[in-house]
Amino acid sequence: MKNWTTQAEQRLTEYLAERATREGFTGEDAVELKEDLRRHIHEESQQLPAETISLMQLEQLLGKLDAGYRPAVPASDSRPARLPLRWRFWSWTAGVVLPLAVLLFEAITRFCGGVFFDPVPTWWHILLVAMVPGLNVWLLRSRPGTPSRWSGLAAGFSLGVSLFYGALFLPIVHLSLFALLAFGIGFLSLIPILAAIQSWWIGRSKLLETSEPTRFRHARRWGLAAAGLALLALEGPGLWTRVNLQLALTEHQTPSAALTRLRWFHSESSLLKACYEGNRGTSMATDIPGWMLRSWQFPAAALGLNRLQTADSQRVRELFFRVTGKPFNSLPPPSTRLGTGMMGRIDPLAEDFEFDSHTGGDSVAVRIKQLDLTESRFDGHLYGDARLGYGEWTLVFANGGRVAREARCQIQLPVDGRVSRLTLWVNGEPQEAAFSTVAKVKAAYREIAVVQQRDPVLVTMVAPDTVMVQCFPVPTAGTMKIRLGITAPLTGASWDLPRIIERNFGIPATLEHAVWLQGNRSFSLTAETDSQSSTPDGPAHSLSAAIHRDGFLTDPLVWSATGLSPTPESVWCEDSHATPDERFLIREPIAATPPAATTPPIVVIDGSAAMAAIKDRILEALPAGQSILLLADDTARKITREELSKVRFSGGRDNEPALREAIRLAKAAGGGPIVWLHGPQPVPLAQPEALLQLLERGSNLPSIGECALAPGPNRLMETIYRSGILHRLDRLDNGALSQGRSTRQAWKWRRAASADGLPGKQVSDHLARLWAIEQVESNHAPDTAAARSAIGARYQLVTPLSGAVVLETREQYDRHGLTQGDPSASPQVPPIPEPSSAMLILITLTAALARRRRAA
């Protein structure tokens, strides 16, 4: 190819423009004619001997080409022909300055993002949008000699992106125009549309002046395609998710085709965003795909064809679980932008629009931005002789927002554990809880917290070994500190540390869960992958650990006593809540008997994604007998062990149909056991009454041993746990699955008026609380529900029949008929050496001395 001098190139461009005008060609026709002539001249130039085509050679070629050709008058100004001044002004204003200004404005204020949709949710979007004014600047400043492939590519890309954003704002153009005419505002949303028009015009101008229109057009198509691909990469997954979500919300068959497609592929962030839109919870604006599907409602509403509709948040959250297998509130709420820096910090609108409609309610619900758990401390004492543990979990919540918030969470306690102490710090002073019936404590909390907006904390039981904690208000730019005391027996030699399974607050990644454990014998703390042993600490043993956030949220932390005798001994304690003639409570072990031969349990296995990682463990633990396996995959599917090994666990599966089927089968078989292996079930039941009917009617009621293999809330358990047939399997092992229940030590309780001659050692009065738990929750207890509830309240226990509430003033307690707990009578983690041990040593020494004297 020949080289062309700049002057020759420039002259050719001028000639072609003049020739097209002379022939009366405009627009695309002019472009095509110039292209044809240029191609011809290029071919002609190839015939010339000169290596470089200068102005002189070009003039010769043009003379041959054009019979009416007149050589150009030498130009005094070598700069390329420029656009008329007014067009240049509009090109720079609408194609560069305004788009850049509106991008900066939106990035800083998030104005559109807080009202309609977030047009620049990520740095990639910001980069993409910034390329429109950037490329337009480059095109406006480029000379005619710029390679057409680059200018075409730039023009196409700029046009593609600006057209997309312009189209996004088209549905509200009538609102913008009305606001502009009526109030003088609303220009912002018109800017993307103007930018799209101007980008097209700039590209067209470059096409008309380019020396290679074909190449330019070709490159422009590639630029458009590149913009389309970039937008597809950014918005394609979200759009796919939104479209299928929309279909899934309208389809009624189970499982719907749209749900299946979403399980195959989805954008989790888009699904999560949808959970925070709609008619419940917050009123956050949508994302780009959401806007693409919803924005048509604005012009339709303006024309009176439709009403603005919002999605059913509850259904969307349910679908989030069905698709991902995770509760929607197990993830941080969708961030408004990028998290850090100017764009993350300045978020003036979003928070004000965030409304928590669940305050004082029964569900944990939406995650609240800027509400965090900032401190977490657990102090525990292991009573080896009594085979129980007591721990106190102190939690500090901080609210960085502008309105007071309620912190809510569900906490899973150790097996058979119950909350036995509740403390709230009011004005820096610890205030103990009042324990009473669930109805009474809930009524007091709702009035004080929600109506009077004062300081209470409420703890109620919602599922087996699971409590709901509600604290309100966590004050604006302030903190709220609470403490839960937990009493639980050892299962074997182990005591599972409590953990949060559902929450509406964040936990910073830097938070460390400070654990202090002590006991009168050695022990260890075991996590999923790590283990730490206690060290001697004076006459006792202790252990200190800092557990990383993820460690105490997901991994079970097991506290295990070492060196415990396999055969437990009798122990006794002084029960200060009992009458004088029953003052001393004795617990004696019942010798274990070989389990009676029972029918093999029906094993219900949750088909959700959370179970995938545990499949091998389940297969190992499954008994070899003739157990019926039911896969809970939204239906009840009977499978074999081999089929189970091939099952692909995906999404979140409704376990209710399978559980219902299992209960029917068990009833038909005379009430055999059911084992339910499951992950979270965070969505409400489709037909709770049908399930409750099966549990309430008939005589052959089965027992259901449930084993949560992945942490998370479980609405199904919350529904059926009060029926009394649900019990917790503490471990996934062959024995538990064969029997349908865990093999636990059985105890015999009796009382005495005096401590003389009591068998075994005296132990902590927590022993009396274990007795009280049995009394309150046993289905075979002779007492009425009211009497059992009174026992729970007297022994300061949160049970299915009793709850705990801390109020602010004595007047509030009196008004609600509640009695505040006495701090001196509340359980606490003893100092080392514990008083009971010291007392034991003293009593033993005294008894030994007395015996020696008698013998003497």
Added chain:
Amino acid sequence: MATPNTVNGFSREMFENWTVQMRKGVLDLCILKALSAREWYGYALVKALVAVPGVGVAEGSIYPLLARLRRQGLVTTRLEESNEGPARKYYLATTEGRALAEEMEAYFAEMLRGVAGLQAAVNAEADRLPGTLPTK
């Protein structure tokens, strides 16, 4: 005496105007005829057309004609990338273009025959009416 615009006793300007009109009509026929037979690279087509005796147009004048024929749907084009410069544009007559070319050619042949026949008629008339001018 002849004026400067008069050669051999007729007006040169008038002759040139007539040839322009003639070429305009015939050029369309030439183009469509060439493109009916096969596909042509634009540059080669232009070179072939200007080489036709009597066509006598500047090379650059053919491209506007081609653009017009394409707009009218008589000619189609396609681009082929070239390593040696701009993409090459190839032309081919459409079905309509080929039909028109055939019709134009038939008409042109008929017209030529008509012109030739007119000479014979003139001669015959001269023989029938003595005293009129002989043909040669």
